[in-house]
Each structure stands twice: as structure tokens, then as C-alpha cells.
Amino acid sequence: MASHSPGRTSRLSVPVEGCIEHCRIIHNGERLPGEYHVSSAVQEVRGRSGAYVWLALNQPSEEQMTRVAEHFNIHELIVEDAVAAHQRPKVERYDDQLFIVVRSVLFRDDEEVTNTRDVISTGEVQMLLGPDFIITVRHNARLPQLFADIDSDPEHYSAGPSAIAYRVSDFLVDQYVRIAGLLGNEVDELEEEVFTPGSDFSIDKIYLFKREILEMRHATDPLAGALNSLIKDHKDLIPKKIRSYFRDVLDHEAVVKDHIDGYDQRLTSLLDASVAKVTLQQNQDMRAISAFVGLAAVPTLIAGIYGMNFDNMPELQLRFGYYFALAMMFSIMGALFWWFRKNHWL
Known part of the structure; x- marks a missing residue:
């Protein structure tokens, strides 16, 4: 039987495949069939013009991320950020690589709120863009399967890895728009409840929604600055067509920001009115x-x-x-x- 000296702990090394959701190659906008090993995918795209790798990871450890970085020559600072979650939305550049962070937002319905006291929960999607690869890293976030989109619109995805980054960003911001609409309905119901004569309402519920809307503001507001930087400061890495798509995402984010600011002000007024009542x-x-x-x-x-x-x-x-x-x-x-x-x- 093997013995261990005091004060030493053993750690199991989890292979990098344990955090990989898929590793696929897109060539001239078309998805090549099958899954690839990371090393073989890198070799394959370097032998093909107009090809790039889409590697999707789910909460990789530092060791796993380091091993992935060795295949793609990723900057060590990107590796550190990719492992750490709870970052604000941002865009950072390291030579010919971009590191993009977009927060995800999940809205829970009334029944779940009663049990969890949590209306809004947030996650994080990180995207590492290089000339011939995109690596998406999920932290408590949901992403759509975009392969059907790739098959139906090869011209769009032939623009390179930034096309995947746009589609992921667009999906997350569309979730913001949907959740903003649901929050608007909740605020309308709260207003009706507070201003209905003789109604029995709870101020705690108003505080709950105000706290969660503040959480959503922290997750979504910094994205505007990040998208502006992506569009204006990195034109050599983002094709003109994709930049125009990112502007549309920025417009949607601005609409969400206006709605969330309005809800916050309405909830503040509701708090004042409910206290007065x-x-x-x-x-x-x-x-x-x-x-x-x-x-x-x-x-x-x-x-x-x-x-x-x-x-x-x-x-x-x-x-x-x-x-x-x-x-x-x-x-x-x-x-x-x-x-x-x-x-x-x-």
C-alpha cells in the first residue's frame, strides 16, 4: 500500500476533454462533419485556407485552460481571466487575439422566486478570438447550438471567428430584451398592487425586485462600452460586415439599458409611494x-x-x-x- 507523507495532498489531473463541449471546424462558412481533438483541429485549419476552429468549453480548470492555451498560443493573461468567473463585460486585445466577456442573465418566474428569493441570476460567456479559432468558455450560462445557423447561412460564417462571436453576443443580448419585457410586466403588477385602494402589499417584494434589477444593471450596462471598443478600436480584426452586426447588438443593449433605468426609477417611486401609504x-x-x-x-x-x-x-x-x-x-x-x-x- 502506498503511503503519503503528512501535509501532502493528492490531486487528480482531469483531462482537458472533461471540459470540452465540442471542437469543430468551419471551412468557408460550412461546418465540417464530426468532432476533432484539439491538436488535430489546429493542424487541420492550418492546412486549409478560410478555415477556423470553434472550441466550446464549460468551466475549465486552470490546468485544462493552460493545456488548451498551449495548442492555440493564447496569451497567459487571457488564460488567467478565462478561468476566473464574475468579470464585468469587456474587450481586451493581446496582439492578434481578442478576449471578449459578455454576461448572461436568467430570469426566474414567480413560483421560483417564492422558493429561492432570487429573480435574476447571472452567468458569464468568454470568447477568445484568434485568426483561425474561437474559443467560447461558459460559466453558469446557456448558449444555443448554432450549427443549424451555420448550415443555413454559410456566407455569414465565412467571415471568420468574429461571426460566431457576434451570434453568441446577439443571443445573450436578445435574452436581455426578453427579460426586460418580463421585468416590465412585474413592475406594472407591483404598481397596480401598490396603488389599488385597500390592497395588502409587501414592501419587501419591491426591495427584492430593486435589488435584482441592480444586479442586472451591473451585468448589462458595461457591455455598451465593450461593444463600442470592439467596433471602433479593432477594425483590423473584425470585418466590416460583422461590425455592422455588432452595431445592431449595441442598439439592442442601449434599449435594454433605457428600460432597466426606467424600471429602477419606477421602483424607487413605488418605494416612496408605498412608505407614504x-x-x-x-x-x-x-x-x-x-x-x-x-x-x-x-x-x-x-x-x-x-x-x-x-x-x-x-x-x-x-x-x-x-x-x-x-x-x-x-x-x-x-x-x-x-x-x-x-x-x-x-
Whole structure:
């Protein structure tokens, strides 16, 4: 039996294939059949003009990413960023390679929110672009299968790896647009709930959506600057046709940003309105309580006076003194009740 010295730990080396979702070659806009090993794919595209590799990875470890980088000659700083998740959207250039980060956003429905208290969850998609390859790295994000698109539109994907980057970015921003619409419906329902007279609403729900919309803003707002940089500063790496497509993605992102900013402002107004409504309701409740206390104080006062044990007190010997005291109590209480109702205390 093998023995291990104290203080040493053993680590299993996971092969790079463990994080690979697919490794395929696109030649002149057409997808070549079958899957490739990373090393064989690199050799294949270097022997073909107009060919590039699309390698898709899912949460690679540092060791796995380092081994992939050796095949594609990826800059070491890109390797470090590709392993680390939770980065803001950005575009960075290393010689003839681009590193693009786009955040993904997932919206959960009401039933899931009740259980998880989490409306918005975010992930990350990183794209490493070289002259003859694109590597997509997923971190808690979903990506579509684009091979049907490649087969149906070979001219588009013949533009190179940037065509894949555009399509992935377009898919993620389309999700922003869809989720912004769903959030708009939620905010509309909250407004109706808050401003409906007599409705029983929870301020916690407004805080929940405001917090999650802030999370979405952190994930989506920096993308505008990244896309602007991609379009304007890297024209030698991104073909003109693809740059025009990225401008369309930028326009959609701007629309989402406007919607999210509007929702944030509306939720702030809802918070102010709901706090004012709760304060008003509390004031009304306190007035009603004060009115009932005032009504109860009248008979208590009269009964307390006539309950004193003095020998010489007026009206004690009256035959109808008891009924007179009751009548006085109810008369004063009736007058107070009328006055409270007139002034909307009751």
C-alpha cells in the first residue's frame, strides 16, 4: 500500500476533454462533419485556407485552460481571466487575439422566486478570438447550438471567428430584451398592487425586485462600452460586415439599458409611494384608536366620579340618578361619535 507523507495532498489531473463541449471546424462558412481533438483541429485549419476552429468549453480548470492555451498560443493573461468567473463585460486585445466577456442573465418566474428569493441570476460567456479559432468558455450560462445557423447561412460564417462571436453576443443580448419585457410586466403588477385602494402589499417584494434589477444593471450596462471598443478600436480584426452586426447588438443593449433605468426609477417611486401609504394607514389607525379611547373615556370618567365614597354628593339620592348617568354617558358618546365620523376619524 502506498503511503503519503503528512501535509501532502493528492490531486487528480482531469483531462482537458472533461471540459470540452465540442471542437469543430468551419471551412468557408460550412461546418465540417464530426468532432476533432484539439491538436488535430489546429493542424487541420492550418492546412486549409478560410478555415477556423470553434472550441466550446464549460468551466475549465486552470490546468485544462493552460493545456488548451498551449495548442492555440493564447496569451497567459487571457488564460488567467478565462478561468476566473464574475468579470464585468469587456474587450481586451493581446496582439492578434481578442478576449471578449459578455454576461448572461436568467430570469426566474414567480413560483421560483417564492422558493429561492432570487429573480435574476447571472452567468458569464468568454470568447477568445484568434485568426483561425474561437474559443467560447461558459460559466453558469446557456448558449444555443448554432450549427443549424451555420448550415443555413454559410456566407455569414465565412467571415471568420468574429461571426460566431457576434451570434453568441446577439443571443445573450436578445435574452436581455426578453427579460426586460418580463421585468416590465412585474413592475406594472407591483404598481397596480401598490396603488389599488385597500390592497395588502409587501414592501419587501419591491426591495427584492430593486435589488435584482441592480444586479442586472451591473451585468448589462458595461457591455455598451465593450461593444463600442470592439467596433471602433479593432477594425483590423473584425470585418466590416460583422461590425455592422455588432452595431445592431449595441442598439439592442442601449434599449435594454433605457428600460432597466426606467424600471429602477419606477421602483424607487413605488418605494416612496408605498412608505407614504403605510404611514398614512398608520396615521388613520392611530386616529381610529384615539377616537375609540375618547369614546371609552367618557363613561369611565362619569362612572369614576360617581364611584367615589363621599357622604355628601349631589344626585346620589335621586330616584332616577342611575338612568340619568347612563343617558348622559350615551349622549356624550353619541355626540363624540358624530364628531369623529364628520372629521373622518372613524
